[in-house]
Amino acid sequence: MKKNERANLSASYNDLIANITNPRTTIIGTYRIESVVGEGSFGKVYLAVHLLTNTKVVLKSSCRKQAVILAREIHHHRRLLHPNITRLYEVICAEDRIYLAMEYCPNGELYDYVSRQVVLTEKMTCKLLWQLCCAIKYLHSQGCVHRDLKLENIFLDKNFDIKIGDFGFSRDTDCSRRTFMSTRCGTVAYSAPEIVLGQKYIGECADIWSLGVIMYAMMVGRLPFDEDDTSLTEHKIINEQPFIPETISPNARDLLIRLLCKDYRFRPSIDQIISHPFFRDNNCHVSSIKDVKISTKAEDKVRRRLELVGVDIDQLNLSISEKRCDLLYGWWLLLLEKETKKENKKIHLFYLQHSKGNSPSFHIQPSSPSLKTAEVSVTSNQSNDSNPSRSHLGHGTGNLLSTFKSWLLDSKSKHPSRTTSPSFDTASTSSKRSKGSKIFRNKNSFDSNSSRNGSYHKLFLNSVSSTEAIAVPRDDTTVQQSGHFKDTQYGRSKLDDKKHSISVSPTFKKNSIDNSLSPALVSEDSSIPMTLTNNVHSNRLPSYRACNSSQLSSVNSSKSSLTRSCSNISSTSSASLVSIVSSRPSTGSGSRPTPHHQPIDRLHKSFQFSGGDSSNTRVNATAIFTVGAARRIAPTSSSLMYNNQNFVQEEDEPEESFTSDSSRHFSDVY
Numbered sequence: 001m002k003k004n005e006r007a008n009l010s011a012s013y014n015d016l017i018a019n020i021t022n023p024r025t026t027i028i029g030t031y032r033i034e035s036v037v038g039e040g041s042f043g044k045v046y047l048a049v050h051l052l053t054n055t056k057v058v059l060k061s062s063c064r065k066q067a068v069i070l071a072r073e074i075h076h077h078r079r080l081l082h083p084n085i086t087r088l089y090e091v092i093c094a095e096d097r098i099y100l101a102m103e104y105c106p107n108g109e110l111y112d113y114v115s116r117q118v119v120l121t122e123k124m125t126c127k128l129l130w131q132l133c134c135a136i137k138y139l140h141s142q143g144c145v146h147r148d149l150k151l152e153n154i155f156l157d158k159n160f161d162i163k164i165g166d167f168g169f170s171r172d173t174d175c176s177r178r179t180f181m182s183t184r185c186g187t188v189a190y191s192a193p194e195i196v197l198g199q200k201y202i203g204e205c206a207d208i209w210s211l212g213v214i215m216y217a218m219m220v221g222r223l224p225f226d227e228d229d230t231s232l233t234e235h236k237i238i239n240e241q242p243f244i245p246e247t248i249s250p251n252a253r254d255l256l257i258r259l260l261c262k263d264y265r266f267r268p269s270i271d272q273i274i275s276h277p278f279f280r281d282n283n284c285h286v287s288s289i290k291d292v293k294i295s296t297k298a299e300d301k302v303r304r305r306l307e308l309v310g311v312d313i314d315q316l317n318l319s320i321s322e323k324r325c326d327l328l329y330g331w332w333l334l335l336l337e338k339e340t341k342k343e344n345k346k347i348h349l350f351y352l353q354h355s356k357g358n359s360p361s362f363h364i365q366p367s368s369p370s371l372k373t374a375e376v377s378v379t380s381n382q383s384n385d386s387n388p389s390r391s392h393l394g395h396g397t398g399n400l401l402s403t404f405k406s407w408l409l410d411s412k413s414k415h416p417s418r419t420t421s422p423s424f425d426t427a428s429t430s431s432k433r434s435k436g437s438k439i440f441r442n443k444n445s446f447d448s449n450s451s452r453n454g455s456y457h458k459l460f461l462n463s464v465s466s467t468e469a470i471a472v473p474r475d476d477t478t479v480q481q482s483g484h485f486k487d488t489q490y491g492r493s494k495l496d497d498k499k500h501s502i503s504v505s506p507t508f509k510k511n512s513i514d515n516s517l518s519p520a521l522v523s524e525d526s527s528i529p530m531t532l533t534n535n536v537h538s539n540r541l542p543s544y545r546a547c548n549s550s551q552l553s554s555v556n557s558s559k560s561s562l563t564r565s566c567s568n569i570s571s572t573s574s575a576s577l578v579s580i581v582s583s584r585p586s587t588g589s590g591s592r593p594t595p596h597h598q599p600i601d602r603l604h605k606s607f608q609f610s611g612g613d614s615s616n617t618r619v620n621a622t623a624i625f626t627v628g629a630a631r632r633i634a635p636t637s638s639s640l641m642y643n644n645q646n647f648v649q650e651e652d653e654p655e656e657s658f659t660s661d662s663s664r665h666f667s668d669v670y
């Protein structure tokens with residue numbers, strides 16, 4: 001054996017000894033512990049890295065003695081899949097400890113954020129409260145009540161979006177009828193009067209009260225009822241009205257008063273809350289709340305990847321269907337999250353590029369991209385067009401064509417990607433300081449979007465053609481017009497009726513060639529390549545049709561057909577064509593094609609469909625539209641994207657008898 005080989009062997013032996021004799025555990029399951037981020041009631045909370053996906057997570061450790069209590073938390077938490085709820089990935093049971101691997105929220109607790117900001121602006125409060133409402137609506141719709149909503153149990157992710165955590169006091173409820181509960185739990189300062197009075201209470205109504213306390217804290221900078229003496233706090237909760245400063249707007253004041261209504265019977269339901277003008281006037285709309293769906297393409301991709309590395313797919317499917325929170329399920333969720341984030345990023349970048357010029361401000365609701373539906377709702381709040389159908393459906397075929405042609409002809413026209421990004425709802429800091437506020441340290445400002453410009457262009461160009469999404473724009477104008485808030489009734493059904501989803505997709509017609517087309521567009525040869533060049537004089541473009549989201553399935557059926565025809569833009573054209581991006585076709589299920597893009601101002605120079613045998617060829621074509629009005633023509637724009645590969649389309653329940661060790665918890669107080 002050579003000298004250096006012997007040295008290497010001896011070094012690795014020493015490493016091994018050091019590792020296995022290290023009294024500090026650094027690897028738990030498939031996670032490597034990095035640092036301690038906090039201390040929970042039952043043990044330390046660690047920042048850790050999932051070794052297989054390199055994803056940061058938190059590992060909450062508890063001793064085995066707390067297993068029964070933890071079981072409730074795990075039972076509720078693992079069912080919940082929402083962008084504003086922390087995700088529980090995996091539960092690891094070691095000999096003496098149990099670890100919960102959960103989504104990491106680098107911006108910590110909302111409590112600390114509110115403390116730093118003193119008071120939040122109405123806009124920021126609205127954004128955070130809206131996300132909270134979305135999460136609570138989802139939670140209640142899943143037959144679950146939280147019962148310990150407070151600033152300390154709400155976390156902020158890297159984009160400062162809300163994530164509700166800590167489901168230790170959650171319980172099932174029948175959301176179709178009101179279930180009375182009797183276990184006193186929660187935190188005194190956030191507890192509803194009926195709980196403080198020791199009466200039976202409805203979990204949903206108690207959550208709404210806590211929401212009111214949270215809103216108050218965000219806007220006023222302190223809790224509405226919070227004294228050093230607990231019994232004084234309780235007295236105030238039961239008997240006193242909260243002091244609402246003059247600076248609070250009438251809408252916010254009205255909502256606060258309703259949320260903090262002493263009589264639970266008159267407290268609004270979560271559906272009524274989200275229809276309140278406080279949200280509507282700040283551009284949050286009922287119709288922007290979407291069901292959480294995971295794109296099946298992302299799921300398929302992850303499943304295939306796991307299969308490739310030798311994972312037993314039956315076992316994986318079992319873990320997924322039973323939400324077992326075991327190693328496979330954790331791995332699955334983390335990969336899926338990555339995949340979904342990638343997809344959403346592409347869509348996001350797309351919007352950044354194509355909503356421009358007049359900078360319509362929009363945001364993707366509800367927030368974080370984690371495990372979110374591929375259907376993305378875009379809110380454009382700059383619509384000056386009061387005619388909903390017009391603002392939604394554009395200005396007709398004539399304009400559509402001429403707009404497109406003018407882009408093609410005008411090589412000096414600004415490329416969408418070179419323009420500024422739209423303005424986003426960024427956190428703005430308040431100049432108001434609340435004297436004597438309890439939660440006040442210093443005022444920090446942040447701009448979570450400050451780095452948005454610049455780097456997206458390239459990313460977008462690299463990724464767009466593999467994007468598989470139908471982005472569903474919303475017509476705010478219509479919703480605003482149709483949603484009337486009445487004092488007693490929130491007019492929700494009316495708002496709900498107005499879901500203006502519109503998607504645009506090319507119609508692919510196999511072997512149907514429109515002979516009237518410009519020769520440049522049509523290849524006589526039925527096998528590709530077919531090249532579209534210098535088509536600036538042609539009136540003919542690939543045929544597009546508008547469909548709403550319910551029609552997606554029918555469009556789906558035509559997705560595998562090959563683009564062979566370029567016919568007129570259909571009379572129903574409801575979108576303005578911005579650009580067409582193509583990628584090389586792939587054959588069979590082999591490796592993915594390399595995207596081949598053409599920026600809009602060079603589109604006329606080469607736009608290709610190329611490939612081999614038509615029956616076995618997939619053409620990736622992404623059409624980019626501006627709905628309502630085109631770039632340089634009208635201010636409102638929401639973009640749509642299509643890729644032909646895939647669409648992205650009381651009775652009393654027995655109360656658990658346990659108490660928390662937490663000194664912050666109500667059960668300790670009694």
Ligand SMILES: Nc1ncnc2c1ncn2[C@@H]1O[C@H](COP(=O)(O)OP(=O)(O)OP(=O)(O)O)[C@@H](O)[C@H]1O
Nearest residue numbers: 037038039040041042045058086103104105166662
């Ligand atoms: N998902 C997370 N991301 C980042 N930090 C977290 C996360 N969850 C918990 N922490 C950190 O760990 C600390 C303790 O966590 P947590 O409050 O959830 O524990 P707990 O046992 O539920 O405590 P309590 O019952 O007192 O609320 C938090 O204050 C926070 O700093």
